Amino acid sequence: NYNVIVISPRNYFLFTPLLPSCTTGTVEHRSIMEPIRNFLRHKKAAVKYYEADATKIDYEKKVVYINDDSEIKGATSATEVPFDMLVVGVGAENATFGIPGVKEHGCFLKEVNDAQKIRKRIMDCVETATFKDQTPEEVRRLLHMVVVGGGPTGVEFAGELQDFFENDLRKWIPEITNNFHVTLVEALPSVLPMFSKQLIDYTEQTFKEETIDIRTKTMVKNVTETYIEAEHTDAQGNKVMERIPYGLLVWATGNAVRPVVKDLMNQIPAQKDSRRGLAVNEYLVVKGTDNVWAVGDCAVANYAPTAQVASQEGSFLARLFNQMAKTESIEQELAVLSEEQASAKKDARDEALAKIKELQKRLRRTKTMGPFEYSHQGSLAYIGSEKAVADISWLTGNLATGGQLTYFFWRSAYLSMCFSTRNRILVCMDWLKTQIFGRDVSREKPSPSDQTTHASRHSCGRDAARALLSTTHYIFRASVGPFPRPLLDLVPGNLVAD
Numbered sequence: 001n002y003n004v005i006v007i008s009p010r011n012y013f014l015f016t017p018l019l020p021s022c023t024t025g026t027v028e029h030r031s032i033m034e035p036i037r038n039f040l041r042h043k044k045a046a047v048k049y050y051e052a053d054a055t056k057i058d059y060e061k062k063v064v065y066i067n068d069d070s071e072i073k074g075a076t077s078a079t080e081v082p083f084d085m086l087v088v089g090v091g092a093e094n095a096t097f098g099i100p101g102v103k104e105h106g107c108f109l110k111e112v113n114d115a116q117k118i119r120k121r122i123m124d125c126v127e128t129a130t131f132k133d134q135t136p137e138e139v140r141r142l143l144h145m146v147v148v149g150g151g152p153t154g155v156e157f158a159g160e161l162q163d164f165f166e167n168d169l170r171k172w173i174p175e176i177t178n179n180f181h182v183t184l185v186e187a188l189p190s191v192l193p194m195f196s197k198q199l200i201d202y203t204e205q206t207f208k209e210e211t212i213d214i215r216t217k218t219m220v221k222n223v224t225e226t227y228i229e230a231e232h233t234d235a236q237g238n239k240v241m242e243r244i245p246y247g248l249l250v251w252a253t254g255n256a257v258r259p260v261v262k263d264l265m266n267q268i269p270a271q272k273d274s275r276r277g278l279a280v281n282e283y284l285v286v287k288g289t290d291n292v293w294a295v296g297d298c299a300v301a302n303y304a305p306t307a308q309v310a311s312q313e314g315s316f317l318a319r320l321f322n323q324m325a326k327t328e329s330i331e332q333e334l335a336v337l338s339e340e341q342a343s344a345k346k347d348a349r350d351e352a353l354a355k356i357k358e359l360q361k362r363l364r365r366t367k368t369m370g371p372f373e374y375s376h377q378g379s380l381a382y383i384g385s386e387k388a389v390a391d392i393s394w395l396t397g398n399l400a401t402g403g404q405l406t407y408f409f410w411r412s413a414y415l416s417m418c419f420s421t422r423n424r425i426l427v428c429m430d431w432l433k434t435q436i437f438g439r440d441v442s443r444e445k446p447s448p449s450d451q452t453t454h455a456s457r458h459s460c461g462r463d464a465a466r467a468l469l470s471t472t473h474y475i476f477r478a479s480v481g482p483f484p485r486p487l488l489d490l491v492p493g494n495l496v497a498d
Contacts, residue, residue, distance in 0.1 A: 001325035004047045005081060007066055011036050011051050013419050014112060017307060018427065020157040020382075022115040024122070024164035025439040029112045031426035034419040050081070054090065057264045059289060062086075085291045087317060088264070088278060092255035092297035092305065101223030106251035109153055118250060122161070123443035125247035130175060141226060142247035143179040148220055148228075149252035150186030150193075152381045155203065157250055158184050159384025162210045166385075168439045183213040183244070185230060190216055192389070194304065194379055195400075199389040202402040206383050223249065255305055261298050276300050282371030283320065284313060293317055303374050316372045323369050330363045380410050 012033040021027040040047045052066035055078075062084070068077040094110060096102040107121060108114045122145070128134070129142040145161055147154045162182050170177045184191065184207070190200045191214060207214055215232065222229040227245040234240050257265075257277055264278065265271040270288025271279055278294040279287045280301050286292045295317060296310035303309045334356060341352035378392030378399075388410035389402040411431070418424045 001329075002045060002085075002321065004043075004045060005083075006036065006040070006047065006049045007052055007054050007064065007081065008036070008049070009051065009053045009069060010111075011049070013039075015414075015418055015423065016110070017414055017417070019109060019112075019115050020153060020160050022112070023109070023118040023157060024160045025119065026160060026163075026434050027427055027430045029115055031430050032418065032423060033112065034423055039420070054260050057086070057088070057260060057267075059264065059267050059292065085321075086293070088261065088286070088292065088294040088298055089296045089310070089314070090258055090260060090298050092277070093258050094251060095254040095256035096251070097253070099220055099223060102220075102251055105223050105225050106148075106249045109157060109250060109252050118248070120443055121248050122164070123441060126169060126173060126176060126180075126441075127443060129179070129247070130173060139176075140179050140181075141245040143176055143181065144244075144246050145180075145182045145248045145250075146185060146228065146244060146246040147182065147250045147252065148185045149254070150184060150188065150191030150214075150216070151252065151254075152192065152194075152379070154184060154186075154250070154252040155191055156382045157252065158182050158207070158212055159210075159382050162212055162384045163386075164439055166210075168441060171438075172441050181211070181213065183215060185215045185218050185220065185228075185244075187219045188216065192381060195381070195389060195391050196398065198400050199391060199402055203381075203383050203389055206385065206387055206402075210384050212384070255297050258298065274300060284317060284372055301372070301374075308377060309374055312374055313372065320369065327363060330359050334359050334363070380413060382407070382410055 012035050015032040015034075018027050018032045022029045022032070036049055040049060050066060051068070051070065053069050054064050055067045056065040057063075058065070062082055064081045064083060064086070066079060066081055068074070091110075094108045096106075107118050109118065125142045125145075129139045134142075147158045147161075165180050165182075169180065190204070192200055192203055195203075204214055215230070218230050218232040220228050220230050221241070227243045228249065229241060229243055231239055231241050255276075257275075261278060265274060268286070268288040271286075273279075277298045277300045280294050280299050281287055284293045284295060284299065284301065286294050286299075295313040297305040299313070301309075301313070337352050337356050337359070341349045341356070344352055376393050378390060380388060380390050382388045383402075386404055386407050387402065388407040390400070390406050390409060392399045392401070415424050415427060418427060
C-alpha cells in the first residue's frame, strides 16, 4: 500500500536496554545489533534505505534534506527526499543542561560507539593507574569511576561496572583492589524515581553492600578533565561545593531535543510552546500539521521517554497506516460500485447494492480505530551482584520484586524483547562465555600512530624476551639440573615483548 523510505545515519537497529552490558564486555555490541537490510529484504512492500543524516525537514515543501556523513563520499553526498507522509523517530540527544565541560570530558551511553569508548576508557584508567611510580593520589583518582544520573541506565551501568571489578579486574590486577571505587551522583532525593519506594530502598541497600557510593541531592556544576564540581546540601541545610576527582565520568542524565527537531518545531506555529519535543495528539499526529507523525523520544505524548513506549507507538502507527490504506481501498471500490448500480439492471443492481452495504460495514469498522493508549508492562533494572528489581503491572495493581530470581526474570524479559532470533542466540552465547571465561580485560589500541612506537620497540622487545628466557634457563638449571633444550633458540627474531 505504501512506498516506504527509511533514512538513518546507522544501518542497524540497536537494542539499547542491553547497552550497559556492552561497556564491560558482558555482552558484545554486535549481539544487540540487527542490520536494517537484513529485515527489509523480507518485506513484500517497496522499501528503500538511505544511510544518511536528516539535516532539515521542510514542512511546507514536504521535503527532507539528507546528507551522507560517512568517510567515503560519492559525487553526490547531499540531496533531498520528497514525502507524502512523514514519521519522525529520530530520538533525542544527551542532555548536558548547559554544564561546562560535560561534552568535552564526559562519556555518554546512547550508541554503540559510546559503549566502546567507555570500555576502552575503563581499561585505560586501570592500566595507567598501575604504571610504575604513579602517585597514590593519582591512582585513587584514576580508579574512581563516577556515574552521573540515577535512572535505569546509570544504575545498570554502575552495577555492571562493579561486577566487572569484583569478578574479573581484581583477579587479574589485584593491586587495584583497595582503590577501585564507583560513585553514583543523582540530583533527586533518590535513584530510580519511577520505581516504588520499596525497590528504591532495596537498590540503595544492595549498592551499599557492593560498596557503590550513592550521592543523592547532588548537582554537578562544572566538569574538568580530572574532577567534577558538585553542590550538595549538608546536615545543617547549607549548600556546599566540593570537588570529586575521577578517572572515568559517564553522563546518563536525560534527553535533549535534536537540532533537526528544533528546526521543525520552529516552522510550526502550534509547536511554539513545546520545549521537550514535538507535541502530538492522541493519534501521534504532530500538532499543527497534516500527515506528519512523531514517535519515541522526540515526541511529547505525556508518557515517559522509554523504549517500551516507543515500541508500542511504532506498532500503533503501523496498524493505523494499514487501516488508512484499507479505508482508501474500500472508498474507491464503493465509488466504482455506485456508478455500476446506477446503470445496471434490476438483478445486477440488487447484487451491487448488497456489496455496497457490506463494504459500508467494513468501512465503519476500519474507521473506528481508537487513539493510542500506552499499556505499561512494568519497569526493570539490573543492580549488580546478579540481582535486579522489577515493578510489574499485575492485574489491577503492581508487583514489586527484587533479588536473584528477579535477575533471571530480567534476563528472560530482555532476551524475549531482542529484535531477532539471531540476536537472542548471540546474547545467550555471550552470557555463557562470560560465565565460563570471564570478561575480556584487554584494551584495543587501533590508532595508526602506535605503529611507530611498536616499531621502535621491536629490537628491544626481542632482546627483552631473549633475556627473560635466558634467566629462566639459569633458574631452571639451578633448581632441577641441566636444561633439556635451550628455549632461547625457539624465540622468533620478530617477537615483541610489550
